[in-house]
Amino acid sequence: MQYRPTDIEPKWQQRWAEAGVAEIDVTAPGDKLYMLNMFPYPSGDLHVGHGRNYILGDALYRFFRMRGRAALNPMGWDAFGLPAENAAIKNQIHPRQWTLANIQRMKKQFARWGILYDWSKEIASCEPEYYRWNQWLFLQLYKRGLAYRGTAPVNWCPQDQTVLANEQVVDGRCERCGALVEQRELSQWFLKITEYADRLDAGLDTLEHWPEKVKLMQRNWIGRSLGADVDFPVPSVGHPIRIFTTRPDTIYGATFMVLAPEHPDVPKMIADAHDREEIEAWITTVRNQSALERQESGKEGRFTGKYAINPFTNEEIPIWLGNFVLPQYGTGAIMSVPAHDQRDFEFARQYGLPIRIVVKPAGGDGVEPNDMAEAFTFKDESGVSVNSGPIDGLPVPKAIEKIISIIEERGLGKGTVRYRLRDWLISRQRYWGTPIPMLYCEKDGLVPVPEEELPVRLPLDVPFTGREGNPLAKTPEFIEATCPRCNGTARRETDTMDTFVDSSWYFLRFVTPRDESKIFDSEVVNRWLPVDQYIGGIEHAILHLLYARFITRTLHDMGLIAFEEPFTRLFNQGVITKEGYKDANGAWVSPSEVEWRDEKPYRGGEALTAEVTKMSKSRLNVVPPDELIAKFGADTERVYTLFIAPPEKEAAWSDEGVIGAYRFLGRVWHMGVVLSGAGPASGPEKPAAEAAAAPQVIRKMHQTIDAVTSRIERFEFNTAISALMEFSNVLAEAPSREPYEALLKLLHPFAPHATEELWEMLGNEGLVLTSTWPVADRALMQEETAIIAVQINGKLRGQVEVPAPAEEQRVMDAVFSNEKIQTWITGKEIVKKIYVPGKLVNVVVK
């Protein structure tokens, strides 16, 4: 009986589906465990790179099931978004139809991988049953002042014809399409995430089971800075200008001030300047630049002709405008300390502004400003204040402390905390998203849609032209509305929400997904959440995870949930890469067109370059699972995917490597066939299937149970599988039934179909439903003998074998009663015993 996965896998998938094995009653008692894979955008076909994410989650889920946990493992669809709309424009198919078809396709793929989800909990964010609660959530935030409409310079993607959140702009480009992002001054909807900046930052410390890397990325993104706000009097303007600095200790070295060109006091300041027109033209140029252009044009500035007074030195210092000062951060104004800030230093050198040293190295001498090649930025005890009046001689941290207290005493300002984080821009000028439930009434202004009128349904019959503007804005039936306050005519908001709003709370909906009366049941949610294990890609380290943490806190503050952090454990799997081929123009070439000569890729006569990158459709390097499964089965793909590398690491897909997983399963299969008596033994002598297992097999079995269990818990799937391969190799020498059944159980999370079939073949019933995870007997794991290495004066003298009892003292007794060792040791030598449990035992003689 040959191992033919395609003959058996669909059968088991059908049985699991019919039995609803993964469906769980959230009101039933049990040792709850909420597992969650980030719900995907339904883009169509999944490839083996996507598979890694879900296979990993399923292996873990099956493991916890077998250990008796009441595990919830739901799945849904992040179903709003731009690609559906682009498909509508390109192929004249409605976004909804396109999305639902993709969902059907992907659901089949999940099933074909043997992944068990509780489909009774399925949600799709594009359905009114879901997005009405998105709208409800928005109204609650609006009520609390956490959602507001404001005018601000925003990121505009000319390609996608919409505004973007700061988080969606990468290197000055649209994260989605790569187009250069423009700055536009627009009135838009924001969520006040900045109000939670301090709590989002502090909360990171409580996330013990999150990758450090993700926490660090979030911390950097929030960008908490301690410093001081200080007022500098400006006689010519009539009121002081407030600056923010993280280095108030350097205030005696502030020799000029720089304002962002956008600073509100600028027009007044330059009104009587002789070169006003030139300055205004320059300001216009800077304001129209994208963030990227602004940075790439280097440091530029203009002198306003006005002076501020340094409140500590009482000197008049010139006020400049500088393109490197950002209007959105701090107060949009800085005191410049060129000696100790690299940006200020460059600016001062460029425009010949004075440089004054106010910090010198501790225990050393300062330098002359003229000799400086760069700013000296001492941030810790390595720097000491000089030329700074009351703080002279103090190391930097102490100096900061003292100067802030002086600033506060003199009423010049105060110590403050500033954040880099900005409010979350959620308006999108696109169709396929949740309509923002707001109205514009001529009489009453902005009016929220009453909760009982939700959902504001997205109309399905709208024109898709692909030209500028949101299709909703061209749909009068949608726009025309009645004001709930005055019954007069009102205009409906046509912006839709960023799809990251949808995904910022979906994990709360999964426990009571069909509740039509409320967003979720607080009692049930408090029992099941936070999510115990969240699994997804590192690309969401900031965006999704930060938004979800923010929304969770707002719901907590509304009294709807008892916790502030949504995800207890987070795991980020690495991407799967594969070689792709590029022609001279940088265009990707299909692997089917590639010919090999001297191990180098060509197309026709043209030499190609090979590049290993993340699997993606556009790079033509995806491996579709269908073909692979048809040939080797889903179990092979599952085992290979988990075996290929540690799951958090990037892994290179190898078509040849797959065969190793297939062979392994084939050997396990063959052994099962022989043990069950279902087929003839291959060798001349039939193994004694019912005979007692050999001691070395029993030992290996317990060692393997122990290793696989702890490795799964630590996400070391690759070595868990290698331990199973080792066990299978040992077992093949002397097959017997009991250890073989243990092997099947341990293998089940990775290769569920084959193990079910073999389990049944042995006369057992329903592995996934009935069997429990084996437990290792530590006493039986012990090796019977230990090799003792004896070193004398650093040289290996020899090795002897002794019985290996568990306790240290008995090992040592065994060692020193050994005649051979006694003859090596002379009376003069000092004996040092080194006992390493389960490992080599050394005796060192000096």
Added chain:
RNA sequence: GCGAAAGUGGCGGAACUGGCAGACGCGCUGGACUUAGGAUCCAGUGGCCCAAAGCCGUGUGGGUUCGAGUCCCACCUUUCGCACCA
């Protein structure tokens, strides 16, 4: 520039608190079975050496230790994140 992680055979990778480096798998070499094999099975496979013995081997250079892939110091390289955030 700042921050973080990582450098081990031809390849993916193992080695938990320092204790037999290279587990497991791919590939490769030889063999068996075959009309055939890109199926399956067996054996071998870090380097030097015909072989044995032996020596050398975890990015580089130092150090600690009876013993270092693992710890410490300096450096090199790669990847990732942030990037005028005052």
